[in-house]
Amino acid sequence: MNSRTTLSWSEFILTQLIKLSGYSAIIFVVMIFFFLLTEGGPALGEVSLPALFSSRWYPIEDYFGILPLLSGSLVVTLGAALIAVPVGIGTAVYIAEIAPRWAREILKPLVEVLGGFPSVVLGFLGIIVLAPDLRRLLNLPTGLTAFTGALLLGGIAIPTIVSVAEDALDAVPRSYRDAALALGATEWQTIWRVTLPAARSGVLTAVMLGVGRAIGETMTVMMVTGNAPVMPHGIATLFSPVRTMTATIAAEMGEVANGSVHYHVLFLIGITLFLISLLINVTASAVVFRQRKRSERILS
């Protein structure tokens, strides 16, 4: 009797603790959002909207145009995604479907080690090796460009994508592949038409996490993209310096006087970043959700 009550007590406490940690994610996100709103919201009253959406960012003279920062982040992230998504999914498919057992056992842990690589070190390599080489190779005025940042961010996002996508592919039942092969499909057809679509939601999650990692990355882009707040002008933008939102916050937050207009605008940039990653998440989960519904309909 006694031992049973202590058991149920400890069970009760454990369940509550687990429940708490489950809810804490929601609580923290909401609290962070409200914090950002209270710190960044005043900026909307202090800086007029046309000034906020102008093309010059020079805070020490009260120019608070966030458009060049927004476009800078988008250019670098898009470039990184274009590099990381095909390479990442390709690597995941190779590891999960094609590689012999011994290669898989070496590759998977190696990719995960790469994922734990400190981004500062990567930025340092970028400044010392990648930027000078790119300048010479592509005959650019300077190697500190959006492209350099995109390459490094792609490198940072790839391990995330590979790791998560490989797990998703691995979870596809063996019988799917056997059935496809039995029907006379080639190995490539099996991968492209059966395994990848079956693992779609997991692969999409992988891409989402990878892109999220890229847009939030700060140290590397601050070191290699040159930080010039320039508006995009065609494809040449990729090969010229840009300034991202994250680098702006990191470079300027230490200096601002608490509660100044500049301080509020920096938090407004934080809100923008938050909204962008929210948008990526919502879109991705909507796609996954719709996909699942359709497949359920087909099955029933």
Added chain:
Amino acid sequence: MKILKYLLILLLLPVITGCAGNSSAAPGSNPQEQSAYIENKGSDTIVNLALAWAERYQQLHPQVSISVTGGGSGTGIAALINGTVDIANASRQIKPEEIQAAENNGKNPVEFVIARDAIAVVVNPENPVDRLTLQQISDIYSGKISNWQAVGGEDRPIVRLSRETNSGTHVYFLEQVLRLGQKDNHTLFAKNTLLLPSSEGISSEIRDNPNAIGYDGLGYVTPDQKVLAVARDAQSDYILPSAESVNNGTYPIARDLYMYTDGEPTGAVKEYLDWIYSPEAQEIVTELGFVPIE
């Protein structure tokens, strides 16, 4: 066993705390030798100098420990306003709005000029250009000149390098070079000026890139960068930065370096600042490539 361990710790505890108490009490008996901790933060231009001073001073006065960090003049002054440092280093004078913010926070910044510094304009050694007028530098940085040909160099695009906007060097360069010291001049840096977060970022790009032009405190210029001679205007002589040309006023881009304290300094902070004005400390200024106070 476990109980024995706890007993041992209990037994040792008074011994340990007793020792600590004794060692801290000993210097306390002499008010001149009281142990002190000085927090010093700010300008990246001054950080090496401040570190060298702190090291020397701590050798002379082992009971004083001084912590020195960089981050930029704005960062140091913000920390002084927030009350987290004893001394803020700045490579520019405190701004009126910063004084206002300090007063609102119950702080009263007191200024000390601790050394002088020349700002060197640097290019890659491969670049044939070796002298510019202030007007030319201003035109380059404001974006009016975008090719080295216009100032007598090769047909190459100009890549402009600058420190971040929280750097005192950036603000000084904007006011004294881009705007030529004119109050009603509102010239801004060209939008595609690269804003690099550190002196090291500038020197590594200058070393590597023959298109680049940069500026930084003379103490930070490494031998593998080419320092340009600068003239006040087209009629004046082109002068290279050095201790002599700064002190006789011929080199046009020179400035004072500052330390700020909250209110008139007292105790250990006062002794430290007094020492900074001693010949010994000013000797270190010369060693690091800055210009001592006369």
